[in-house]
Amino acid sequence: MAYDVIVAGTGPAGLMTAEHTSKYGLKTLVLEKRKQVTDSLMGELVTDKALNFLRVKPDSEFIGNKFTSIIGESLDTGANIVVDRTLLGNSYLFDEDKCQEIMRDRALSNGAEFRYKSRVKSVVKEGNSVVGVKYNQDEEARANLTVGADGSFSRVSETSGFTHPKWLLSYGYRFKLTNCKNIDPNTAYFYVGKNVGLGYLWLYPRSESEINLGIGRVPSTKTNWDKLPPMRDVLRNYMKTHPETQDAKIESVNAGVVPCSGIIPKFTDAGVALCGNSAGQVSSIVGGGVTTCFHAGQLLAKHAKRIVDAGDFSEKSVRLYEKEYRKSKIASNITNTGKGMIAISKYAMFNDHMEAAEIVLGQLDADTLNKLIQGNAGVATYMGLVSNFLPMVMKIGLGYTKAIAMSGL
Ligand SMILES: Cc1cc2nc3c(=O)[nH]c(=O)nc-3n(C[C@H](O)[C@H](O)[C@H](O)COP(=O)(O)OP(=O)(O)OC[C@H]3O[C@@H](n4cnc5c(N)ncnc54)[C@H](O)[C@@H]3O)c2cc1C
Incomplete structure (x- = not known):
């Protein structure tokens, strides 16, 4: 050969x-x-694991920024959870x-x-x-x-x-912005909201005047997807309604697709x-x-x-x-979260997932959110989640069953 x-x-x-x-x-x-x-x-956005695989140091030219806190927030109600420096593991922004x-x-x-x-x-x-x-x-x-x-x-x-057979895709769209104002370079944001849909909008600062603003969304059904504004409009609307980004310049636009239903x-x-x-x-x-x-x-x-x-x-x-x-541990994490994602997308076919997201934002503790973001949530964390959010988990389970019954999926 x-x-x-x-x-x-x-x-x-x-x-x-x-x-x-x-x-x-x-x-x-x-x-x-x-x-x-x-x-x-x-x-x-990566943690130490990625740096170790790539064999680069946190203070090297390969790292564009490091975050000391992460905020999860609802664009509709402002409900939020702050994962501050006392809880946050290491989160870095690669220079791609x-x-x-x-x-x-x-x-x-x-x-x-x-x-x-x-x-x-x-x-x-x-x-x-x-x-x-x-x-x-x-x-x-x-x-x-x-x-x-x-x-x-x-x-x-x-x-x-x-x-x-269970391919579920998340569609992503991202702006790299310059000329932003008063950005706290240490804090990254994840937003949920009605117009975001089943997914999240993210804001990752690169410096006090530069950010990456992106959105990822999973179509639960075509009808639900068609009801939502296009992803780039959601980003543009965010820019218009936030003083930090009103005069920002879009330097580049990227889009891509990520499978999110687990390993084939x-x-x-x-x-x-x-x-x-x-x-x-x-x-x-x-x-x-x-x-x-x-x-x-x-x-x-x-x-x-x-x-x-x-x-x-x-x-x-x-x-x-x-x-x-x-x-590997990474593979079992992907398999478990993949099953969760399939269940959530089926729930979202016939139910308002925002209601569920708002419950999570109102009640989830910062430590648990951090473990989920860092990808190091163990069985105990998942068990805790199931019992803390039992009514919601049951609702998702029912929504899932209903979706299967109605759509035959
Ligand atoms: C907007 C967005 C933001 C993201 N942000 C993050 C993040 O912050 N952190 C994170 O961990 N992950 C993030 N992801 C996910 C991550 O980017 C992907 O999971 C990852 O890039 C997948 O890598 P890959 O090498 O498998 O495939 P890809 O990155 O898709 O690379 C595939 C490559 O194959 C090439 N190719 C395709 N078809 C052919 C062909 N027929 N012949 C030859 N070449 C071909 C493509 O041009 C491309 O270069 C993001 C994804 C998107 C869309």
Whole structure:
């Protein structure tokens, strides 16, 4: 074979995989449909875990900002919860471009080859095994292992025959703003509200005059979605109605899609493995994918080395990556929160989820909110949540049952 590994996609999953497969000495080819790695959004709010995976220090050029408090607030009623410095673990804002560049540069110096403007169309199969990809018009590249890190609408996944019957997508839209006024650079905000829909609006300061303002929303049904104002209008309305952002300038606009219903049923087969959004490896409730992609990419690279060394690209051999992945704490967190997200979206089909969100904002304690945001909530926290919000949990359960009964989903 021409290559040991082909990686499709240069998001956090593909870059982390390529950095490590090349570090292990595997001949790695990376195919990306865009012109350069920094052209696509990577995600930016992370905790220490992501810094550790990336091997960068909190005070380095890779970190755009650090927050000492986080506020969850309702745009409609102003009800809020403050997670202050006494409770907040470490929350950082990555400098996305620099983080993408460092992974690319490490991979390049390890000998990986990058081809841009290379859109993967399908995998190439011999018998039941994937042996490479077709890309652009009629170009072809062959490798022993093909990695589909090509995002939520992965061509590698679809043409390999992987399915995701419960796919639930969160649509995200983000402005990078300059010329803001009186921003407290230490505090990040998460907002819920009627016009936000099933999701949240976020405000992450980069400095006293620069912020990232974004919104992520899950369509519970098309009818519910159509009733909501477009996401960019919700952001523009926020800017207009807040003095800090009334004169702000929109420097850049990004959009993307994140799966939030948990890990897909199967993401490995002979000669092929998925990594990142394509496999549903995203923290489902908050839609955070950077850390989870880093984790999956590193693990996959370790298995790629084993697979290549053994010369065994069979389904059984590649599946060991999936098996070890599913046993990890990150994976069980994704699976549990994914189930929760499916239940909430079904509840929201026929019920007012804002009512539930307001109850949560009114009653949730800051410590619990912090654990959920940081992704380190244990079983005890989830049990506590279930008992504290029993009436609401029952309502969600009933809404879920009703949705299944009425829609047959
Ligand atoms: C607006 C928004 C804000 C977010 N903020 C955060 C955050 O603050 N913190 C966090 O943890 N997560 C955040 N996320 C989630 C995070 O960005 C994703 O989970 C993460 O980027 C997924 O990484 P990935 O590598 O799997 O896929 P992607 O980042 O989607 O990368 C896929 C890559 O594959 C390329 N590609 C696609 N199709 C093909 C093809 N056919 N051929 C070749 N290349 C292809 C794409 O161009 C892209 O470069 C955010 C998401 C959005 C949309």
